[in-house]
Amino acid sequence: MLSVVDLSFSYGEVQALRNISLDVPSATIVSVMGRNGVGKTTLMKNIVGTLRSTAGIIQLDGQSIEKKPAHQRVLAGIGYVPQGRMIFPKLTVEENLRVGLSGSLKRKLVPDEVLDLFPILRQMRDRMGGDLSGGQQQQLAIGRALVTDPKILILDEPTEGIQPNIIQQIGQVLTQLVEQRQMTILIVEQYLDFVREFCQHFYIMNRGEIVANAETEGLTQEIIREYLSV
Ligand SMILES: Nc1ncnc2c1ncn2[C@@H]1O[C@H](COP(=O)(O)OP(=O)(O)O)[C@@H](O)[C@H]1O
Numbered sequence: 001m002l003s004v005v006d007l008s009f010s011y012g013e014v015q016a017l018r019n020i021s022l023d024v025p026s027a028t029i030v031s032v033m034g035r036n037g038v039g040k041t042t043l044m045k046n047i048v049g050t051l052r053s054t055a056g057i058i059q060l061d062g063q064s065i066e067k068k069p070a071h072q073r074v075l076a077g078i079g080y081v082p083q084g085r086m087i088f089p090k091l092t093v094e095e096n097l098r099v100g101l102s103g104s105l106k107r108k109l110v111p112d113e114v115l116d117l118f119p120i121l122r123q124m125r126d127r128m129g130g131d132l133s134g135g136q137q138q139q140l141a142i143g144r145a146l147v148t149d150p151k152i153l154i155l156d157e158p159t160e161g162i163q164p165n166i167i168q169q170i171g172q173v174l175t176q177l178v179e180q181r182q183m184t185i186l187i188v189e190q191y192l193d194f195v196r197e198f199c200q201h202f203y204i205m206n207r208g209e210i211v212a213n214a215e216t217e218g219l220t221q222e223i224i225r226e227y228l229s230v
């Protein structure tokens with residue numbers, strides 16, 4: 001569904017991604033893991049188009065998108081939940097959700113399904129984004145990425161700093177999206193229990209490269225010791 005082939009990227013002189021290749025099959029949840037600073041966020045930004053790769057191919061359903069600007073990739077079916085959530089604190093929940101719609105031609109209203117997935121957003125519709133808890137803001141960020149009805153949802157560390165009951169809820173919503181709407185999900189995640197419970201496949205990055213990938217059952221203690229533990 002999403003296929004990245006030999007992608008490289010540099011910040012000026014500093015090469016941050018080297019020959020990254022990865023595949024995210026349709027209707028699965030695939031994780032990208034690795035310590036801080038290895039290039040996970042840089043990879044996600046290259047896929048969504050806020051950074052432009054220096055070399056390589058990014059295909060969505062067989063169509064190359066690596067030359068398209070970010071807003072066209074939204075139209076092509078990419079939804080993005082950035083690291084740190086990036087909620088507008090002085091906009092209401094409703095207004096934050098509408099920001100997501102600006103990327104879409106086909107929709108003018110926040111779809112009911114998004115509010116059904118996260119009932120808290122319906123309850124808090126008129127509250128300021130800045131008044132929400134971290135977990136509620138994360139749900140809002142995911143909701144905002146879903147208003148355009150993407151084919152693939154890309155999330156960058158959605159469980160960072162969030163309490164366990166909300167983490168479970170997020171994992172269940174993602175699973176529901178896959179099972180009921182055949183959504184495809186690529187998720188940067190450091191929390192091992194989340195990966196084991198909700199993801200089918202993992203990739204591990206180290207210093208800008210993919211160094212391991214397997215079905216989630218193959219996430220061994222050796223891999224964890226070598227590439228993930230601090
Ligand atoms: N805007 C930037 N300019 C220069 N270097 C950057 C920039 N953003 C990130 N980097 C560097 O690129 C590397 C990868 O960063 P990042 O993709 O944020 O890693 P991760 O998400 O895995 O923590 C790091 O060494 C980081 O310092």
Ligand SMILES: [Mg+2]
Nearest residue numbers: 040041042083
């Ligand atoms: Mg990051």
